[in-house]
Amino acid sequence: MIQSDKGADPPDKKDMKLSTATNPQNGLSQILRLVLQELSLFYSRDVNGVCLLYDLLHSPWLRALLKIYDCLQEFKEKKLVPATPHAQVLSCEALLSAHDTIAQKDFEPLLPPLPDNIPESEEAMRIVCLVKNQQPLGATIKRHEMTGDILVARVIHGGLAERSGLLYAGDKLVEVNGVSVEGLDPEQVIHILGMSRGTIMFKVVPVSDPPVNSQKMVYVRAMTEYWPQEDPDIPCMDAGLPFQKGDILQIVDQNDALWWQARKISDPATCAGLVPSNHLLKRKQREFWWSQPYQPHTCLKSTLSISMEEEDDMKIDEKCVEAEELSEDKEEFVGYGQKFFIAGFRRSMRLCRRKSHLSPLHASVCCTGGCYSAVGAPYEEVVRYQRRPSDKYRLIVLMGPSGVGVNELRRQLIEFNPSHFQSAVPHTTRTKKSYEMNGREYHYVSKETFESLIYSHRMLEYGEYKGHLYGTSVDAVQTVLVEGKICVMDLEPQDIQVVRTHELKPYVIFIKPSNMRCMKQSRKNAKIITDYYVDMKFKDEDLQEMENLAQRMETQFGQFFDHVIVNDSLHDACAQLLSAIQKAQEEPQWVPATWISSDTET
Numbered sequence: 001m002i003q004s005d006k007g008a009d010p011p012d013k014k015d016m017k018l019s020t021a022t023n024p025q026n027g028l029s030q031i032l033r034l035v036l037q038e039l040s041l042f043y044s045r046d047v048n049g050v051c052l053l054y055d056l057l058h059s060p061w062l063r064a065l066l067k068i069y070d071c072l073q074e075f076k077e078k079k080l081v082p083a084t085p086h087a088q089v090l091s092c093e094a095l096l097s098a099h100d101t102i103a104q105k106d107f108e109p110l111l112p113p114l115p116d117n118i119p120e121s122e123e124a125m126r127i128v129c130l131v132k133n134q135q136p137l138g139a140t141i142k143r144h145e146m147t148g149d150i151l152v153a154r155v156i157h158g159g160l161a162e163r164s165g166l167l168y169a170g171d172k173l174v175e176v177n178g179v180s181v182e183g184l185d186p187e188q189v190i191h192i193l194g195m196s197r198g199t200i201m202f203k204v205v206p207v208s209d210p211p212v213n214s215q216k217m218v219y220v221r222a223m224t225e226y227w228p229q230e231d232p233d234i235p236c237m238d239a240g241l242p243f244q245k246g247d248i249l250q251i252v253d254q255n256d257a258l259w260w261q262a263r264k265i266s267d268p269a270t271c272a273g274l275v276p277s278n279h280l281l282k283r284k285q286r287e288f289w290w291s292q293p294y295q296p297h298t299c300l301k302s303t304l305s306i307s308m309e310e311e312d313d314m315k316i317d318e319k320c321v322e323a324e325e326l327s328e329d330k331e332e333f334v335g336y337g338q339k340f341f342i343a344g345f346r347r348s349m350r351l352c353r354r355k356s357h358l359s360p361l362h363a364s365v366c367c368t369g370g371c372y373s374a375v376g377a378p379y380e381e382v383v384r385y386q387r388r389p390s391d392k393y394r395l396i397v398l399m400g401p402s403g404v405g406v407n408e409l410r411r412q413l414i415e416f417n418p419s420h421f422q423s424a425v426p427h428t429t430r431t432k433k434s435y436e437m438n439g440r441e442y443h444y445v446s447k448e449t450f451e452s453l454i455y456s457h458r459m460l461e462y463g464e465y466k467g468h469l470y471g472t473s474v475d476a477v478q479t480v481l482v483e484g485k486i487c488v489m490d491l492e493p494q495d496i497q498v499v500r501t502h503e504l505k506p507y508v509i510f511i512k513p514s515n516m517r518c519m520k521q522s523r524k525n526a527k528i529i530t531d532y533y534v535d536m537k538f539k540d541e542d543l544q545e546m547e548n549l550a551q552r553m554e555t556q557f558g559q560f561f562d563h564v565i566v567n568d569s570l571h572d573a574c575a576q577l578l579s580a581i582q583k584a585q586e587e588p589q590w591v592p593a594t595w596i597s598s599d600t601e602t
């Protein structure tokens with residue numbers, strides 16, 4: 001006993017103090033402390049059995065248990081606060097009762113029990129149970145050419161199979177819902193799957209090396225459209241992803257050289273779909289192009305032949321020179337009733353622009369958009385670009401069918417804030433008039449100088465009108481941007497490729513007419529600019545032509561449009577234009593990846 005007495009530690013006063021100080025309210029801990037104090041008196045007197053009781057009560061586990069009890073008591077008195085505001089109304093009891101109800105419930109559908117007659121030799125098999133709901137399973141199958149085995153050809157990203165993490169491309173299907181697939185065609189397997197409801201059980205031999213998708217995520221802009229339903233080559237039509245020109249696609253899998261998996265960023269929640277790879281789509285485009293009846297290239301058309309209509313135009317042009325020049329002068333002097341001069345709105349400049357793509361000079365120097373869409377890259381890699389405040393502003397390009405209001409909107413924008421928005425001063429080879437100033441209305445240059453600017457690719461757009469050349473140079477645009485202003489220019493769509501450089505980072509806004517009924521109403525007092533007439537009113541044919549041209553432009557060049565504005569009410573269109581320009585300059589936008597890599601190189 002003495003030994004045990006010696007052996008027993010005296011009550012730890014320090015420890016007890018600590019527990020009293022930290023928790024004076026503790027009921028059981030406190031009682032235990034007092035009992036131990038009492039016992040320590042008998043302990044020294046060696047009363048029979050006291051040592052045993054003392055050791056028991058002094059044991060760490062009992063003390064820990066009592067501490068936990070005390071803590072729980074303390075929390076019981078505290079008010080529990082739910083983590084989310086809408087859970088305020090829930091009481092603790094309600095939550096526990098909900099939990100118990102759910103825990104006791106058997107949810108549908110019940111998975112079938114695993115077959116118990118799996119032979120030893122089938123160790124390498126995997127049983128996969130997927131619950132089919134409204135969604136497709138998200139996997140495609142194929143037959144191995146040599147062995148005839150039915151294999152999982154690909155697992156679609158974001159689909160049911162991929163989310164289960166149980167099926168991989170290359171897995172061999174052995175059974176579907178207990179039916180052996182040996183000797184079956186993929187179509188027959190699909191039929192079995194189609195007939196199945198609820199749970200589908202696959203027996204598979206797992207691929208030895210499940211593919212790992214380590215490629216980085218790539219985003220592309222579709223430069224062409226694709227309709228899987230019209231493509232007989234697609235391995236699985238239902239898994240195809242249709243897209244239109246200009247759609248931004250996230251390429252999530254490029255493991256297959258021919259068929260990539262992609263999803264539209266406008267629809268990120270859906271599972272991916274199959275799209276032709278860059279290489280395959282290019283091949284398809286080329287095949288399609290060659291299969292079309294021969295059409296002389298639009299570039300060549302104008303150099304080779306001048307149609308009767310154009311010859312007529314030329315005759316009429318001659319007759320109208322006087323009226324034209326007069327009206328130009330009037331335009332200059334009146335200056336649109338402005339308090340300040342805005343360059344680039346001259347009638348001659350606007351008319352030459354319209355004819356620019358017909359010009360032989362133009363044709364010999366650059367290839368137009370028609371060419372581009374036939375043989376150009378079907379996907380353009382894009383990245384998110386956010387202009388930094390120290391960067392120059394992005395060039396704003398407006399385009400639309402003649403008469404839609406491109407110049408009206410551009411003019412209103414500049415008038416609204418001339419210290420922020422500006423046009424570039426164009427170049428011309430015509431002689432300066434007495435009231436004009438070099439560098440204000442135009443930069444007046446010789447024909448040789450103008451042509452050298454064209455051949456050195458310093459002209460963004462140019463054309464010939466009444467024997468004179470007119471155009472806008474890169475430097476003229478840069479002059480505006482360097483001044484810290486936003487340069488707004490209008491452009492014919494066939495010139496779009498020339499401005500798409502990392503230097504200018506253009507943001508292209510397409511101005512579109514509204515429907516005929518609205519246009520008839522809104523354009524009652526509008527004036528059209530033509531080669532022959534000054535201030536002519538819009539006729540129904542003009543509005544119809546505008547609508548047709550707008551459709552053609554969208555079909556052919558829609559992939560380049562960053563934003564589309566329907567110019568119905570001028571007031572609304574101006575407000576939309578302002579807001580679009582602000583977003584272009586201040587919010588992240590998709591731009592060609594080459595613009596950004598060029599930035600880092602320089």
Ligand SMILES: Nc1ncnc2c1ncn2[C@@H]1O[C@H](COP(=O)(O)OP(=O)(O)OP(=O)(O)O)[C@@H](O)[C@H]1O
Nearest residue numbers: 402403404405406407408522526527529568569570
């Ligand atoms: N939303 C609108 N509502 C009413 N009139 C409009 C509207 N937009 C433009 N207009 C008028 O339509 C006429 C043609 O517009 P504008 O000259 O800007 O056309 P455009 O697209 O620049 O084509 P072009 O280069 O052939 O002149 C002008 O009289 C203009 O004031």
